[in-house]
Amino acid sequence: MFTNEQVDRFHKDGFLVVPHFLSQATSQRLLKISHEYLEQIDLSNHPLTRFTTSDKDHLGDEYFLNSSDNISFFFEPDAFADVDGHHKLVKPKERAINKFGHGLHLCDANFAAVTSGNADVSEIAKGLGFQRPRALQSMVLCKQPEIGGAVPPHQDSVFLYTDPLSAIGFWIPLEDATRENGCLSFAPGSHHDHPVTKRFVRRFDKETGEQLDGTEFISLENREQIEKGFAKEENQKWVSVECKAGDLVLIHGSVLHKSEVNSSNKSRFAYAFHLIEDTAVYDKLNWLQSSVKSILY
Numbered sequence: 293m294f295t296n297e298q299v300d301r302f303h304k305d306g307f308l309v310v311p312h313f314l315s316q317a318t319s320q321r322l323l324k325i326s327h328e329y330l331e332q333i334d335l336s337n338h339p340l341t342r343f344t345t346s347d348k349d350h351l352g353d354e355y356f357l358n359s360s361d362n363i364s365f366f367f368e369p370d371a372f373a374d375v376d377g378h379h380k381l382v383k384p385k386e387r388a389i390n391k392f393g394h395g396l397h398l399c400d401a402n403f404a405a406v407t408s409g410n411a412d413v414s415e416i417a418k419g420l421g422f423q424r425p426r427a428l429q430s431m432v433l434c435k436q437p438e439i440g441g442a443v444p445p446h447q448d449s450v451f452l453y454t455d456p457l458s459a460i461g462f463w464i465p466l467e468d469a470t471r472e473n474g475c476l477s478f479a480p481g482s483h484h485d486h487p488v489t490k491r492f493v494r495r496f497d498k499e500t501g502e503q504l505d506g507t508e509f510i511s512l513e514n515r516e517q518i519e520k521g522f523a524k525e526e527n528q529k530w531v532s533v534e535c536k537a538g539d540l541v542l543i544h545g546s547v548l549h550k551s552e553v554n555s556s557n558k559s560r561f562a563y564a565f566h567l568i569e570d571t572a573v574y575d576k577l578n579w580l581q582s583s584v585k586s587i588l589y
């Protein structure tokens with residue numbers, strides 16, 4: 293049961309924890325399957341694409357851009373080191389992956405069953421006002437022991453832009469998420485006073501419209517107008533949200549959130565997927581272009 297009180301709290305804070313969303317058996321099964329995926333990676337023809345989130349150095353190679361409908365693996369930058377003058381993978385592959393996706397909900401029956409095939413997800417989507425919810429992407433975020441990198445403050449609608457904005461994240465830890473292993477932190481209410489002013493897009497030639505290599509951030513047209521009365525990111529108050537395996541954390545597309553490095557010796561696997569409103573405009577500038585539509589109802 294998704295109550296009106298939960299809906300109100302989500303709209304007030306921009307995030308909400310729904311305890312015990314998945315049974316222990318289900319979250320443990322997804323964790324086991326996630327480890328099996330990592331053990332089965334074939335490195336012989338893998339481009340070793342790393343996942344980085346810094347503004348300067350955002351990834352956008354073919355492997356990343358083609359990951360919407362399949363299961364692609366992205367490395368943790370710190371899994372590599374210079375050895376005898378060569379940049380080499382220095383961690384076993386199952387300890388080296390930052391995340392994999394973005395089509396788990398399309399390719400794997402177990403992940404599909406907790407995403408588009410899940411009546412509880414549909415009930416929450418209805419409660420949040422979705423007309424025609426579409427599962428757009430899904431991934432397992434590994435946050436590996438010792439090298440699991442920080443995710444800097446961001447808003448998901450920058451990366452999953454629709455007009456009007458509609459993205460909502462469903463983030464489910466498959467292991468307990470603590471301050472030590474890099475749980476999520478939120479700036480409560482920031483979706484009200486820190487609007488989205490940029491988008492992460494594929495690069496296009498402005499004159500010819502031809503698609504170029506890579507990705508970039510572009511400002512929204514009305515950026516200056518939007519930024520009036522804007523609360524600065526550095527003035528936000530952050531709260532850490534520790535939670536248990538199988539809990540659900542709902543993330544508003546405009547709320548600022550982040551996670552710190554994992555400096556502990558425990559991993560912090562989480563399954564995350566995002567819903568968008570299919571009646572909103574999703575244009576070809578978006579980095580993620582999927583040929584398959586996974587509509588919940």
Ligand SMILES: O=C(O)CCC(=O)C(=O)O
Pocket residue numbers: 433435443448461463475476543549550551562564
């Ligand atoms: O798992 C993390 O540390 C970040 C996840 C996140 O930002 C998201 O799923 O939107």
Ligand SMILES: [Fe+2]
Pocket residue numbers: 446447448461549
């Ligand atoms: Fe996010």
